[in-house]
Amino acid sequence: MSNKFIGQSVKRLEDKRFLTGKGRYTDDINLPGMLHAHFVRSPYAHARVQSIDTTEALAMEGVVAVFTGDDVKELNGVPCGWQVNFRNGETMREPKHPMLIATGDTAKHVGDPVAVIIAETKSIATDAAEAVMVEWEELPAIASPADALKPGAPKVHDQYPDNKAFDWTFGNPVEEVDAAIESAAHVTTLEFVNQRVVPNAMEPRAYIGHYDTVSDKYTLYTSTQNPHLIRLLMCAFVLGIPEHKVRVVGPDVGGGFGSKIYHYTEEALVTWASKQLGQPVKWTSDRSEAFLMDAHGRDHVTKAEMGFDADGNITGLRIKTIANMGAYLSTFAPAVPTYLHGTLLQGVYTTPKINIDMTCVFTHTVAVDAYRGAGRPEATYLLERLIDLAALEMGKDPAQLRFQNFIPPFDGVTQPGYQTQVALQYDSGNYHPVLEKGLEMLGYDDFRQAQKEAAQSNKLLGVGISTYIEACGIAPSAVVGALGARAGLYESAQVRVQPTGKVSVFTGSHSHGQGHETTFVQVVADKLGIPMEDVELVHGDSDTVAFGMGTYGSRSLAVGGSAIMKSIDKVLEKGAKIAAHKLECAEGDLEYGNGKWTVKGTDKSIGFGDVALTAYVPHVYPAGLEPGLDFSSFYDPANFTYPFGCHIAVVEVDKETGKVTLKRMIAVDDVGNIINPMIVEGQIHGGLAQGIGQALLEGTIYDENAQLTNGSYMDYCMPRADDLPMFETANQTTPCPHNPLGVKGAGEAGAIGSTPAVVNAVIDALWSGGHQVKDILMPLTPERVWRAMN
Amino acid sequence: MQIQVTVNGKTRKSEVEDRTLLVHYLRDQLHLTGTHVGCDTSSCGACTVHVDGVAVKSCTLLAAQADGCAVTTIEGMAIQDSPTTSQLHPLQEGFKECHGLQCGFCTPGMIMTAADLLKHNPNPSEAEIREALEGNICRCTGYHNIVKAIQWAATHSTKPEPNQQEEPVVADEHLFTNDVTTGEVVETH
Numbered sequence: 015m016s017n018k019f020i021g022q023s024v025k026r027l028e029d030k031r032f033l034t035g036k037g038r039y040t041d042d043i044n045l046p047g048m049l050h051a052h053f054v055r056s057p058y059a060h061a062r063v064q065s066i067d068t069t070e071a072l073a074m075e076g077v078v079a080v081f082t083g084d085d086v087k088e089l090n091g092v093p094c095g096w097q098v099n100f101r102n103g104e105t106m107r108e109p110k111h112p113m114l115i116a117t118g119d120t121a122k123h124v125g126d127p128v129a130v131i132i133a134e135t136k137s138i139a140t141d142a143a144e145a146v147m148v149e150w151e152e153l154p155a156i157a158s159p160a161d162a163l164k165p166g167a168p169k170v171h172d173q174y175p176d177n178k179a180f181d182w183t184f185g186n187p188v189e190e191v192d193a194a195i196e197s198a199a200h201v202t203t204l205e206f207v208n209q210r211v212v213p214n215a216m217e218p219r220a221y222i223g224h225y226d227t228v229s230d231k232y233t234l235y236t237s238t239q240n241p242h243l244i245r246l247l248m249c250a251f252v253l254g255i256p257e258h259k260v261r262v263v264g265p266d267v268g269g270g271f272g273s274k275i276y277h278y279t280e281e282a283l284v285t286w287a288s289k290q291l292g293q294p295v296k297w298t299s300d301r302s303e304a305f306l307m308d309a310h311g312r313d314h315v316t317k318a319e320m321g322f323d324a325d326g327n328i329t330g331l332r333i334k335t336i337a338n339m340g341a342y343l344s345t346f347a348p349a350v351p352t353y354l355h356g357t358l359l360q361g362v363y364t365t366p367k368i369n370i371d372m373t374c375v376f377t378h379t380v381a382v383d384a385y386r387g388a389g390r391p392e393a394t395y396l397l398e399r400l401i402d403l404a405a406l407e408m409g410k411d412p413a414q415l416r417f418q419n420f421i422p423p424f425d426g427v428t429q430p431g432y433q434t435q436v437a438l439q440y441d442s443g444n445y446h447p448v449l450e451k452g453l454e455m456l457g458y459d460d461f462r463q464a465q466k467e468a469a470q471s472n473k474l475l476g477v478g479i480s481t482y483i484e485a486c487g488i489a490p491s492a493v494v495g496a497l498g499a500r501a502g503l504y505e506s507a508q509v510r511v512q513p514t515g516k517v518s519v520f521t522g523s524h525s526h527g528q529g530h531e532t533t534f535v536q537v538v539a540d541k542l543g544i545p546m547e548d549v550e551l552v553h554g555d556s557d558t559v560a561f562g563m564g565t566y567g568s569r570s571l572a573v574g575g576s577a578i579m580k581s582i583d584k585v586l587e588k589g590a591k592i593a594a595h596k597l598e599c600a601e602g603d604l605e606y607g608n609g610k611w612t613v614k615g616t617d618k619s620i621g622f623g624d625v626a627l628t629a630y631v632p633h634v635y636p637a638g639l640e641p642g643l644d645f646s647s648f649y650d651p652a653n654f655t656y657p658f659g660c661h662i663a664v665v666e667v668d669k670e671t672g673k674v675t676l677k678r679m680i681a682v683d684d685v686g687n688i689i690n691p692m693i694v695e696g697q698i699h700g701g702l703a704q705g706i707g708q709a710l711l712e713g714t715i716y717d718e719n720a721q722l723t724n725g726s727y728m729d730y731c732m733p734r735a736d737d738l739p740m741f742e743t744a745n746q747t748t749p750c751p752h753n754p755l756g757v758k759g760a761g762e763a764g765a766i767g768s769t770p771a772v773v774n775a776v777i778d779a780l781w782s783g784g785h786q787v788k789d790i791l792m793p794l795t796p797e798r799v800w801r802a803m804n
Numbered sequence: 805m806q807i808q809v810t811v812n813g814k815t816r817k818s819e820v821e822d823r824t825l826l827v828h829y830l831r832d833q834l835h836l837t838g839t840h841v842g843c844d845t846s847s848c849g850a851c852t853v854h855v856d857g858v859a860v861k862s863c864t865l866l867a868a869q870a871d872g873c874a875v876t877t878i879e880g881m882a883i884q885d886s887p888t889t890s891q892l893h894p895l896q897e898g899f900k901e902c903h904g905l906q907c908g909f910c911t912p913g914m915i916m917t918a919a920d921l922l923k924h925n926p927n928p929s930e931a932e933i934r935e936a937l938e939g940n941i942c943r944c945t946g947y948h949n950i951v952k953a954i955q956w957a958a959t960h961s962t963k964p965e966p967n968q969q970e971e972p973v974v975a976d977e978h979l980f981t982n983d984v985t986t987g988e989v990v991e992t993h
C-alpha cells in the first residue's frame with residue numbers, strides 16, 4: 015500500500031488553537047466556586063518545624079482553610095515507582111515524602127511545604143501565607159552529593175546516617191575491568207561533574223482538584239505527561255480513593271521534558287482539599303516555586319577511565335559515579351543513574367570490558383529525576399568526552415579513533431542484534447555513515463586548516479564530535495519489571511470506527527508539544543487509506559481513553575503508535591470478514607488498499623465507509639459476527655529501540671575574554687523510520703538547544719546552606735534566541751526491526767548528543783592554542799574558559 | 805478602581821484592584837487566556853501584548869496603567885477568526901508553515917514580539933530577529949523555526965489590521981454550560 019501522508023511534513027493540525035490564543039492549559043480553566051491554594055514553604059534547606067500558628071491567617075477575610083502537616087498525617091507520601099536495591103541485597107531506602115511537614119518533623123529542602131492556604135482568590139491566599147507563623151529550628155544542610163558521603167556530613171534522614179539511598183554495580187566483573195585498564199597501553203582518565211539543571215518547561219505546573227459532591231467523583235486537571243499514571247499513583251498510593259471515582263485530565267500542557275511525569279504532592283493535596291471543602295481548588299506554580307519544587311535533572315560526580323591498546327582500540331571502561339537523588343526519591347529517580355545510564359555505557363563502541371560503580375545519595379535539595387534523555391545524556395557525556403580527550407592525548411584524530419572502534423553495522427533482521435557488555439541488545443545500527451555524513455557537512459579537512467590559521471589569532475576555533483546511542487521506546491514490561499520497575503511500560507490504543515466511516519483514535523500517549531494530533535493521524539489515515547480529515551486523535555483524559563502510560567523516554571510513536579497499529583490490524587481483519595460477505599467471496603480473495611477491499615484481479619470492491627456502516631447496520635452480515643467496528647489493544651514492546659547519531663559543534667573561543675561562540679551545530683540522527691520529518695526535525699532542534707544550554711549556560715548554584723542562589727530567570731541562564739545558531743540537520747534511516755512502524759523515537763536525541771559535542775569543541779579549541787586542559791566545569795562560562803587558559 | 809481599556813477593539817469598563825497586573829486582568833477578569841505567565845521576574849515574554857501598538861510584557865504593567873489605552877492580545881491578531889471563517893495574521897501563518905511552535909506556551913508572546921519587530925523593521929536579518937527575541941524564552945523549539953517563521957511572515961506580509969472581534973470559547977466540562985469559563989466569553993442577550 016502506498017503512503018500518502020507517512021513521510022510527509024504535514025503541517026500540524028493542532029497549531030491553530032495555539033496560534034489564536036485558544037490553547038487550553040490547566041491554568042486557563044476556571045470552575046464555578048473555585049478556590050485557590052498557596053503553599054507555605056520552608057525557607058531553609060534543613061529545619062525543624064517547632065510550631066505553626068495559623069490563627070491569624072484563618073481569620074483573614076476570604077481565607078477558607080489552612081491545612082498543616084497535622085491535618086494530613088493520615089495521607090501516605092508520594093511513592094517512588096522504581097526499586098533498586100543495594101549491591102549487598104539491602105533494600106533501597108525509601109523515606110516517606112510527606113504531603114506537608116508536620117510539627118516536630120524536619121523540612122529537607124528549601125520549598126518543602128508546611129501548610130497550604132485555601133482562599134477565595136489567589137492574592138488572598140498569597141497574603142495569608144505571610145500571616146502563618148512558623149517557628150523554625152535551622153539545621154545544617156548539604157547540597158553536594160560528594161560531600162554528603164563524607165563522615166560527619168549533615169544527615170538528610172536521621173535513620174540513614176551515611177546519606178546513601180542505595181549503591182549499585184553493573185557490567186563485567188570489576189576485576190576483569192581492572193585488569194583491562196591496568197594492561198592498557200594508554201589510559202585516559204577524566205574526573206568531571208555533570209551538573210544539575212532545571213527542566214524549565216515554560217508552562218509552570220498547575221492543578222485543579224474538583225470533588226463533585228453529587229456524583230461522588232473527583233476530577234483532577236493536571237499539567238502532566240501521563241494522566242493515567244497520575245491517577246494510579248494518587249488513588250492507590252497516596253489518597254487511597256477508588257480509581258473509578260477519579261477522572262484525570264491532562265489538557266494542553268506547555269512542555270514537560272520529564273518534569274511533568276512525576277506525581278507531586280501539590281497534585282494530591284488540591285484533590286484531597288477539594289473534598290474537604292466541597293469546592294474546586296486550583297494551584298498554579300510560579301516560576302520561583304518551579305525552580306524549588308520541580309524535579310531537577312543530571313547531577314553526577316564521576317571518575318571515568320578508558321583504556322586503549324597500542325593501536326587505539328578501546329580495551330576497557332571503568333566508571334565510579336556519585337548521583338544526587340535530592341531529599342526524596344521521585345517517581346523514576348532510582349532508574350535514571352542506573353538502568354537508564356549504566357546500560358548505555360557500551361555506546362557505539364566495541365569496548366570489551368565495562369564496569370560502573372554507582373552510589374546514589376540523599377542531599378538537602380529537591381528531588382532529581384528524569385530530564386530529557388534521563389541517564390543517557392550522562393552516559394553519552396562520559397563516553398564522548400573520554401574518547402575525544404583520548405584522541406588529543408594520543409595525538410590521534412578524534413573521528414578516526416571513533417571509526418576504528420565502532421560496532422560494525424547490523425540490521426537486526428538478517429543479522430542479529432548487538433549484545434552489549436551491559437545487558438542491552440541493540441536492535442539495529444549503522445554508526446559509521448552518520449559520522450561520515452557529519453564530517454562531510456562540516457567540511458572536516460578544510461576546518462582543520464582554518465583551525466590552524468585561527469590558532470595564531472585572538473579567536474581559537476574548535477570542533478567537537480559526539481556519536482551517541484540511546485535506548486528509547488521505553489520499555490518491555492517484563493524486562494523493566496526484573497530491573498525494579500513497579501509499573502508496566504506498555505501502551506494502549508483504541509480505534510473506534512464510527513458508522514459513517516470516520517475514525518476516532520484514543521491513545522494513552524500524551525502530547526505536550528510533540529504533535530501527536532498530526533503524526534498519529536497521518537499513520538492512521540495512511541493505514542486505512544482514508545483522508546486525514548476523517549481521523550481524530552483523542553488523548554489526555556482518563557474518562558475517554560481507557561488506559562495509558564503516557565509520554566516520556568521517546569516512547570509515543572514506538573510504543574503508543576504500535577498499539578494503534580494493533581488496533582488497525584483488528585479493524586481491517588474484521589472489516590475483511592464483512593467485506594467478503596457483502597462481495598460474496600472468500601476473505602482470502604480480498605486485498606485492502608486506497609480505502610477499499612477489492613476482489614483480487616477484478617474491479618469488484620467495497621469501500622471502508624460502506625463496511626463501517628454495515629458493521630453498525632448489520633442487516634446483510636456474516637453469521638455469528640458481532641456488530642460494531644471498535645478495537646482496543648495493548649502493545650508491550652519486545653525490546654527498547656536504539657536511535658543513534660552524530661552531533662558536531664564548531665566553536666570560537668575568545669582568548670582575551672574566554673567567551674565561547676557556538677558557530678555551527680550539525681546533527682545527523684538516525685531515529686528509524688520517520689512519519690513527519692518536520693516534526694522530527696523540530697524535536698531535534700529543541701533537544702539541541704537544551705543540550706547546548708547545559709554545556710554553555712545552565713546549571714544550579716547552591717550555597718553552603720543548600721540554598722539555590724540562581725532560582726529565577728534573572729539568575730539561571732536559559733538559552734535564548736541570540737545564544738544559538740541555525741542548526742544543520744540530516745537523517746539516516748535504519749528501521750527498528752521489532753515494531754510495526756519501524757520507528758525508534760526522536761524526542762531526546764538532540765539533548766543527548768549535543769552537550770559533549772560542544773564541550774569537546776571548546777577543549778579542542780584550547781588544545782589548538784596550546785592549552786592542554788582536560789576538563790572545564792559546565793556550564794562553560796567565559797570566566798571558567800578564561801581561567802583554563804590562564 | 806475603575807478602568808476603561810479597549811481590548812482587541814472592544815471597550816471594557818472594569819473594576820480592578822490597585823495591585824492587579826495587566827496580565828492577570830486579561831486572564832482572570834476578561835478570560836483572555838491566550839496571554840500566558842511563564843515567570844515572576846519579567847524575563848520570559850510569555851505575557852507579551854501590545855499596548856497602544858507597542859509590545860510590552862503585561863506582567864510588568866498594572867492594569868491601572870493601561871487605563872485609557874488600546875490593548876491587543878493574541879486573540880485579536882487574526883485578520884478574521886470565527887468558527888466559520890478564518891484568516892490568520894501572516895505571523896500566525898508563518899509559525900504554522902515553519903513549525904515555529906511545539907507546546908505553544910511561548911507562542912502568543914513570540915508572535916506579539918515579532919509583530920512589533922516587523923512593524924519597525926519589515927525585513928529583519930536573522931541576527932536582528934534573534935536580538936528582538938532576546939526577551940522571550942522558548943524551551944521547545946531551539947528558536948530555529950521561530951526565526952524561520954518570522955522570516956516567512958516578513959516575506960508574506962499583507963499589512964493586515966488585527967481583528968477586532970473575538971468569539972466565545974465553549975467548554976466541555978461535566979457541568980452546566982452556564983457554569984464554566986475556559987476563555988473569554990462574549991455575553992449575548
Ligand code: FES
Pocket residue numbers: 840841842843844845846847848849850851852861862863864
Ligand atoms: S510572565 Fe511576563 S515576562 Fe514572564
Ligand code: FES
Pocket residue numbers: 216268269527904905906907908909910911941942943944945
Ligand atoms: S513552543 Fe513550547 S515553549 Fe515555545
